[in-house]
Amino acid sequence: MIPSPKIYVAGHRGMVGSAIVRHLLAQGQPAERIVGRTHAELDLTDQSAVRGFFTQEKPDQVYLAAAKVGGIHANNTYPAQFIYENLMIEANIIDAAFRNGVRKLLFLGSSCIYPKLAAQPMCEEALLTGTLEATNEPYAIAKIAGIKLCESYNRQYGESYGIDYRSVMPTNLYGPGDNYHPENSHVIPALIRRFHEAKLGRAPSVAIWGTGTPRREFLYVDDMAAASVHVMNLPADIYHQHTRPMQSHINVGYGEDVTIAELARSVAEVVGYEGEITFDPSKPDGTSRKLMDSSRLNALGWRAQMGLEVGLKNAYRDFLQNCAAHP
Template structure:
């Protein structure tokens, strides 16, 4: 990347896409060289429109952060939308990028690509070694397909066309720009909203889904953005030392995990709710543990910077600003 690179950030209004734009701008990339489109201006599931957009804009780099996302409830309720929309968006953007001469693309996936009972911490080579977590299998399959799309274009067109499409697999993300929907959000924004509303209403207690025992790793979204830009701009020779043609993705995590109950307790302290917290074992837990092995990325010169309590404080401030509005 240089100051003249024209960069398209797909999904710039989402939590990760907006963080990538912030990171690019804070590192001096000119705003006029960053291309974005809202969903109303460009529907990424429309192949014709996506091809036309790439032909007109002709970007040098693409960050593919656009996706249909949600927590356990949303994945269970809308499996058809999760697999169809994500498959279609990925295929349209990656193929249009290739057909319009884009050599550098970064695809953002998810830690749910790994088997439900994968060895912990989860290494990149655990991919496709066992059954997926059933509650988010359609979304996971779509993300695996995105990785394989990038790998396939690299294999077929890497030498002849200079194609260099990379993939990063983040752990659970949180931070400014998150989705606080009462039913379709991920665990941290759902907990922030629930504990805030419990504090305001002076609820006698709060009940969280599941047993509270599953362990999860959480990464502040601006750390994810920094990792994405870092991986995108690594020299090919450096990047290829830690990947192979059939294992092109890299994990992005902080290296630490907590139980869901511990996370709920931390969020409650951040929000200022002091009542008791109960668990509901009748609700699904998801995978028992999801901790990423980020050894490869660490060896490539990146480390997470924002601790959980600091990140949660900023996330709650973001919630208050947007919730009040």
């Protein structure tokens, strides 16, 4: 019998990494063949430590889901950390993977790689065709570098070493395992926390950053995990029929978007907050619209399954179970 591949999930305790582990286990991957390390056990910004880990473990596949992430406030406040840590993590892992014979690697990026004024929905060819959104430019540049690392290793070593490193670019993710920090979280967990606290405190109103008019697309994290495993396991000839020559990245989206105002009302309803929702136009909106063109991945046999209404209920349940009692 052919043994199951040894799979390293970088960031296995994060929202996306833990969802990938859940999906792999559900598909029958033996738990003992899934490798993970906490930050305390392995600092991914330390090149020597990462190389030592790969030399010891020798994984067959790598899901690179580890990253420093956050919302508009966090990106604006810590730009140096966002670009430095993400560059170091991806460079160390991708190079160490190559040096230790890993042929299949999946890098997880972000929709913020595309220009601020990219045509909607955003297709893969929009990469590097315009100026990035200023509020998260350092993070976006780091993620673009990760895509180009994969493409460059494929270009230089793909044919001679048989490597095929791919990248998936998800839209805004949410769901179990999210970060509900009051300042550094993304929009859905931030809204869940604010409306929950407003409900408990019987606040008459909640003010939301920006005008409420920007449109955003949201993907449930378990759908993202399923897409990641699907892309990883696609045969090379089939995958590359749907990408341009030497391209490593493909979009992963839900296919529909909503305004921030619509989202806020939906979250308030799920949480049970009945007060007034106001908007603060003095705060930044970010990009006016970010909708992914996921037609290529759809053509490769994958579509999102979880609708926003049910997904928000699941996310709030996760918040109540894991965060509400431990702010």
